[in-house]
Structures are given as structure tokens and as C-alpha cells.
Amino acid sequence: MRPVIVGIVTALVLCAAIFLGSRGLHNFDSALAPYAIASVFLAFGIAYRYMVWISSPGARRLFRKGWGAALSWQNLRRTPTALPRMIATYLGFQKFLGARSRSRWAAHQLIFWGCLLAAAITFPLTWGWFTFTANTGAGPQYTMNIWGFGVVKFDALSVLGWLLFHGLDLAAVLVIAGATYFLIRRMRDREASTGQRFGYDLVPLLALIIISVTGLLLTFSSVFLHGGGYEFLAVLHMAAVVLTLLYLPFGKFFHIAQRPAAVGMQLFKYTGHGEIRQCRNCGEPIDTTAYVDNLRATMRDLKLDFDSLAEVCPRCKRLRRGQAYRTTVKPGF
Amino acid sequence: MMGRTIVIDPGRCIGCQACVSACRECDSHRGKSMIHLDYLDQGGSVASSPTVCMHCEDPVAPCAQVCPAEAILVTPDGVVHDADKSRCIGCGNCVNACPMGVPKIDLEAKLQFKCNLCYDRTSYGLAPMCATVCPTGSIFYGTLEELRAERPGVEVASTFDFDGSIISTGVAMVVPKGRPDQPLPGGAGEHARVTGSPQPAGHLEPSADNVLGEPL
Ligand code: HEM
Ligand code: SF4
Ligand code: SF4
Numbered sequence: 001m002r003p004v005i006v007g008i009v010t011a012l013v014l015c016a017a018i019f020l021g022s023r024g025l026h027n028f029d030s031a032l033a034p035y036a037i038a039s040v041f042l043a044f045g046i047a048y049r050y051m052v053w054i055s056s057p058g059a060r061r062l063f064r065k066g067w068g069a070a071l072s073w074q075n076l077r078r079t080p081t082a083l084p085r086m087i088a089t090y091l092g093f094q095k096f097l098g099a100r101s102r103s104r105w106a107a108h109q110l111i112f113w114g115c116l117l118a119a120a121i122t123f124p125l126t127w128g129w130f131t132f133t134a135n136t137g138a139g140p141q142y143t144m145n146i147w148g149f150g151v152v153k154f155d156a157l158s159v160l161g162w163l164l165f166h167g168l169d170l171a172a173v174l175v176i177a178g179a180t181y182f183l184i185r186r187m188r189d190r191e192a193s194t195g196q197r198f199g200y201d202l203v204p205l206l207a208l209i210i211i212s213v214t215g216l217l218l219t220f221s222s223v224f225l226h227g228g229g230y231e232f233l234a235v236l237h238m239a240a241v242v243l244t245l246l247y248l249p250f251g252k253f254f255h256i257a258q259r260p261a262a263v264g265m266q267l268f269k270y271t272g273h274g275e276i277r278q279c280r281n282c283g284e285p286i287d288t289t290a291y292v293d294n295l296r297a298t299m300r301d302l303k304l305d306f307d308s309l310a311e312v313c314p315r316c317k318r319l320r321r322g323q324a325y326r327t328t329v330k331p332g333f
Numbered sequence: 334m335m336g337r338t339i340v341i342d343p344g345r346c347i348g349c350q351a352c353v354s355a356c357r358e359c360d361s362h363r364g365k366s367m368i369h370l371d372y373l374d375q376g377g378s379v380a381s382s383p384t385v386c387m388h389c390e391d392p393v394a395p396c397a398q399v400c401p402a403e404a405i406l407v408t409p410d411g412v413v414h415d416a417d418k419s420r421c422i423g424c425g426n427c428v429n430a431c432p433m434g435v436p437k438i439d440l441e442a443k444l445q446f447k448c449n450l451c452y453d454r455t456s457y458g459l460a461p462m463c464a465t466v467c468p469t470g471s472i473f474y475g476t477l478e479e480l481r482a483e484r485p486g487v488e489v490a491s492t493f494d495f496d497g498s499i500i501s502t503g504v505a506m507v508v509p510k511g512r513p514d515q516p517l518p519g520g521a522g523e524h525a526r527v528t529g530s531p532q533p534a535g536h537l538e539p540s541a542d543n544v545l546g547e548p549l
Contacts, residue, residue, distance in 0.1 A: 053403065056401075056403075057399075058398070058399045058400055058401040058426060059401040059402070059403075061401075062401040062424070063401075096423075096441065096442055096443040097442075099439065099441040099442035099443075100418075100442045100444065190359075190360040190361040190453055191360070191361050191362060191363070193453075194361040194449070194452055194453040195406075195408075195414055195449070195452045195453075195456070252419055255419040255420055258402055258403075258420060258422075259422070261401060261402060261422055262422035262423070262424075262443060265401070265422055265423075265424045266545070269544070269545055270541075270545060272541075274540075274541045276539040276540065276541060276543075276544060278539050282532065283536070283539070284532060284536065284537055285537055285538070285539040285540070285543050285544050286429060286544070287425055287429065287544045288541065288544060288545075291425070292429065295399065295426050295429055295430060298399050298426070298430075299395070299399060299430055302392075302395075302398050302399065303392070304392060304395050304398065304399070304430065304498070305497075305498050306432050306495040306496065306498040306500075306519075306521060307430075308496075308521070309432050309495060309521055310429045310430060312521075313434075314428060314429075314431070314434030314435070314436075314437075315369075315371065315434060315532070316434070317431075317432065317433060317434035317520065318369055318371050318382070318384050318433065318434040319371055319373055319520075320520030320521070321433065321434075321493075321518070321519055321520035322343060322371060322373040322380070322382040322520070323373055323374070323520065324517075324518035324519070324520040325343055325382070325506070325517065325518065326343070326373060326374075326380055328518055329508055329509065329512065329517060329518070330343070330344050330508070330509055332378075333343065333344035333380060
């Protein structure tokens with residue numbers, strides 16, 4: 001029940017923000033209404049799915065510890081740069097992906113920045129938050145307004161003007177490059193294709209490619225075909241985007257909402273006062289003391305009552321089990 | 334235990350490392366071995382024992398239960414998969430909750446890796462790499478009937494006792510004939526015998542740098 005309530009509240013907050021930001025729907029573009037409605041469902045879906053996710057013991061405990069570490073005054077005073085730095089390296093530049101492979105890092109960066117750019121342009125447009133007004137009859141001087149306030153004046157023929165009007169084309173090119181790389185990898189590389197599922201692994205890549213290609217074709221149609229096929233393409237593009245937004249909270253794309261947990265987790269370990277739990281058997285470091293205690297509590301929540309074993313390192317667990325087999329099952333093999 | 338599965342007989346293991354090499358060669362995780370081979374009593378005897386993921390059935394996959402990122406999938410065939418690469422945050426919960434000492438973690442890549450019963454092979458009816466190369470049959474892959482056709486009358490067990498907590502697993506172990514039908518000792522509590530074997534890669538200092546990956 002709680003996930004549903006939180007989902008509805010989130011969706012209502014977004015509705016209110018759309019209403020206010022578009023000056024009481026004055027700036028709302030009704031041609032873009034399906035996108036805006038889909039984004040409201042998206043807000044519901046993400047909040048709902050997030051609440052379901054953090055209701056499992058492991059995620060709930062980490063959620064509390066992670067936010068506790070992120071919002072603690074003490075941590076902020078001691079290491080003021082830790083949080084912003086981790087947000088940049090983990091979430092923005094995904095440095096850790098480079099340790100998996102450089103090309104996977106590069107392809108993911110293309111998808112990430114492409115989608116971020118596209119979202120930064122399209123969401124405010126569909127919500128009626130951004131509008132453009134011509135300063136002189138038919139241009140080329142325009143003013144860009146945010147929430148109805150004039151923010152930048154620009155010339156449509158300048159570099160800034162080109163970027164503002166073609167940002168989505170640029171985003172599409174980035175996303176197509178990254179998603180195509182991942183798609184080829186999924187067909188050729190056993191590391192990616194082992195156990196892959198169509199709905200979970202391939203649909204997200206196909207969705208990104210379909211959205212980007214139909215988006216580019218819209219530009220192609222208006223620039224080279226005098227709008228030939230525009231209406232059909234616009235419907236196709238809209239259908240692809242709406243379906244993807246609705247699917248987003250329930251498939252692989254949900255990692256966008258989940259990944260920040262990595263920052264919370266690392267911050268929680270990092271701020272553990274340097275106290276390390278060592279293996280009871282051999283003294284090898286296992287993890288930070290606070291982290292092992294948190295894991296043991298998670299295990300007890302789940303009725304996994306062998307939680308004291310979490311204080312024995314993996315190798316000693318294997319050695320002790322092997323020794324027990326050797327002494328009591330098949331003596332002295 | 335599962336229908337077709339791995340059956341381990343530590344008594345046959347000669348510690349040759351063939352399984353480790355074969356696992357490392359696999360296309361789906363090039364250069365990394367998911368199987369562990371431990372010398373149980375270094376300096377005392379030549380006893381060695383391979384460890385694959387036991388694919389815990391009840392309680393089902395403790396590793397997956399404690400995962401805060403819903404990264405470990407258990408398919409209906411009972412296989413407990415390695416972490417989903419877009420979800421795993423490299424927290425180490427699975428590593429330390431697993432009672433068998435199976436998952437490992439790459440702190441730099443923020444990624445867990447573990448034995449997935451060679452899903453790329455077994456889902457097409459092939460035996461896992463380790464079972465294919467093991468020269469002594471210490472790692473067998475097949476059904477119980479197939480095992481008994483090769484080794485008449487052999488008995489197996491697939492439950493473990495961790496100081497009172499019973500875990501039944503998808504992977505089985507050979508037990509001596511006539512052994513009463515009881516769980517295998519998990520090596521916790523009273524059966525635990527402290528072993529003094531040195532860590533093969535040398536002792537790590539208990540400093541934060543050694544458990545956090547990068548010092549930030
Ligand atoms: C706009 C936002 C994002 C989009 C559209 C996106 C999209 C994707 C897609 C489609 C994949 C699948 C690649 C494949 O087929 O293997 C993927 C993988 C992945 N993503 Fe994202 N992602 C986004 C943001 C993030 C962020 C913020 C992070 C984390 C810091 C992240 C971490 C990952 C990781 C770790 C993988 C697995 C890559 C691998 O190991 O090959 N993503 N992402
Ligand atoms: S043996 Fe360990 S890794 Fe394998 S299923 Fe059980 S808990 Fe998970
Ligand atoms: S290391 Fe990865 S797979 Fe293991 S518990 Fe943490 S997030 Fe889950």
C-alpha cells in the first residue's frame with residue numbers, strides 16, 4: 001500500500017510542478033500532452049518501484065546507512081569533498097566501468113550523456129517550462145524563457161542557437177553509437193550474452209535505438225523532405241518514447257534510480273572511522289566493522305541465522321568446511 | 334538437489350588445478366576463475382578440495398537474499414546466477430553472507446563474480462568446464478542415475494549443517510556408503526578446526542584501503 005501512496009503523491013507533485021511551471025498551463029503545448037502524461041506515469045512508476053525495492057531488508061538497511069552517511073554533519077565537516085567527488089566519479093563519469101573495459105565505459109558514457117542531454121531538453125519542453133519567443137516578427141532573434149521568465153536572448157543562426165535547436169539530434173547520435181556498441185556486444189560476446197533475456201537485456205537497447213532513429217528522421221523529414229512523412233514519424237516517435245517511459249521503472253533502466261545506492265554504500269564504508277573487522281580465524285581483513293554489523297543485522301532480519309559466519313573470511317569458510325568433511329565424513333582422505 | 338548437477342568428491346581431488354585453469358579460460362569471464370581450489374592442510378597433508386557455488390535451495394540463495402541491489406537472479410532451474418552487471422554495486426554483502434565462501438568481488442570494477450554453473454554451457458546441455466577437465470572425477474556433472482551408472486551404489490548428500498542452521502543445496506557431495514542420512518558439517522561451531530594455512534597471496538594489512546578498493 002505504501003508504495004502506491006508514495007507513487008501517487010510523487011505523481012501529484014509533478015502535476016503541480018507542471019501546472020505552476022507552465023504558468024497555469026498557459027505555456028503548455030497540447031501537442032506534447034502525451035509525453036507530459038507519460039512523464040506523470042513515469043514519476044508514479046519510479047516512486048512505486050523504489051519503495052518496493054527498499055522494502056527488502058538488505059536495501060532498507062543500506063538505504064538508511066547510506067543516507068545517514070551522506071547527510072551527517074560530522075562527515076560533511078571531516079570530508080566535505082567526498083560526496084560531490086563520488087557523485088561526479090561514480091554517477092557522472094562512471095569511472096569504475098573503465099575497470100571492466102574501456103570500450104564499455106565509452107559506450108555507456110555516450111548513452112548516459114546522450115540521454116541526459118535529451119531529457120534536459122525534452123522534459124521541460126513537454127511540461128511547458130521552456131518556451132521560445134521571437135523578438136522581432138520572424139526571428140532570427142529569439143528569447144528562451146524558463147517558467148515564463150526570459151533567460152537568454154540568442155540568434156538562431158549562432159552556435160548557441162544551433163545547439164538549442166539541434167541538441168536532440170546530437171543526443172540521438174550519441175545514444176545510437178553507444179547502444180549499437182552494446183547491441184553488437186550482446187550478439188558477439190559471451191560475457192554479455194550468457195543468460196541474457198530479451199525483455200530485460202535487449203529491449204532497452206532496441207528502445208533507445210528506435211527512439212533516436214525516429215527522432216533523427218523527424219529532423220531529416222523537416223530539413224530535406226519539406227515535412228514529408230512527418231506526421232507518421234511523429235506518431236511513431238511518440239509511441240516509442242511513451243512506451244519506454246512506462247517500461248523504465250520495471251526493467252534494466254531502473255538501474256538509473258538504483259545506482260546512487262553505490263555512493264551511499266561507499267560513503268557508509270568510507271566514513272566507518274577506519275575500523276576493520278578481521279577474520280576470526282586467520283585475521284585477514286573482511287570489511288569495515290560497521291558494514292559487517294549491518295550485514296549481520298540484515299541476515300538476522302532474513303532469518304539466516306548463520307550470521308556469525310560473516311566474521312569468517314571466505315577462504316577460511318571453505319577450509320573449515322573441507323576440514324570438517326575430512327575429519328567427520330570421510331576421515332583422512 | 335537439481336536434476337543434472339555437479340557432484341563433488343573431495344576425496345578424489347588431487348589438487349592439480351585443471352578446473353581452475355579451465356574455468357579461467359571460459360569465454361564468459363575471461364581470465365578469472367570462479368572455482369576455488371583449497372589445500373586444506375598445507376604442510377600436513379596433500380588434501381585439497383574444489384568449491385563451486387552450491388546453488389542453495391532452502392533457504393534459497395542467501396547471497397541473493399542479502400543483496401541490496403536485487404542483482405542476483407535465481408532462475409526456475411535452480412541456478413543462482415552471477416550478479417547483474419548493471420545493478421551490482423560491489424557492496425560485498427553476498428561475499429560475506431555466503432556460508433560456503435563462494436562469491437568474489439572486484440572492488441575496482443564494483444562487480445561481484447561467482448560460479449553460475451557455466452550457464453553458457455549447461456543451458457545448452459554441455460557439462461561445465463571444471464567437470465569436463467577434472468581428471469579424477471572429483472567434479473562430476475550429470476544426474477544421480479548417471480553418477481551411479483559410473484560408480485555403482487555411490488551415495489550423495491546435499492544438506493549442510495552450519496551450527497544448527499540447515500541449508501539444502503542444488504550441488505551435492507559424495508559421502509561414504511552407509512553414512513546415515515544426515516547433513517554434512519558446514520564447518521561452523523563445534524566441528525570447526527582452526528587451520529593455520531598461510532594465505533596463498535600473503536597477509537593483507539587490516540587497513541581501510543584493503544577493503545574499500547580505492548581510498549577515494
Ligand atoms: C540516463 C541514464 C542512463 C541510461 C539511459 C543507461 C543505460 C544503460 C544501458 C542501456 C545499459 C545496458 C548495456 C548492455 O546492454 O550491457 C546500461 C548498463 C550499465 N549502466 Fe547505465 N544508464 C544510465 C545511467 C547510469 C548511471 C548513472 C550509472 C551508474 C553510475 C549506470 C551504470 C551502469 C552499469 C554499471 C552498467 C553495466 C555495464 C557493463 O558492465 O557493461 N548507468 N546502462
Ligand atoms: S553457495 Fe553461496 S553463492 Fe552459491 S547460492 Fe549459496 S549463498 Fe549463493
Ligand atoms: S556485491 Fe553486488 S551482487 Fe553482491 S550483494 Fe552487493 S550488490 Fe549484490
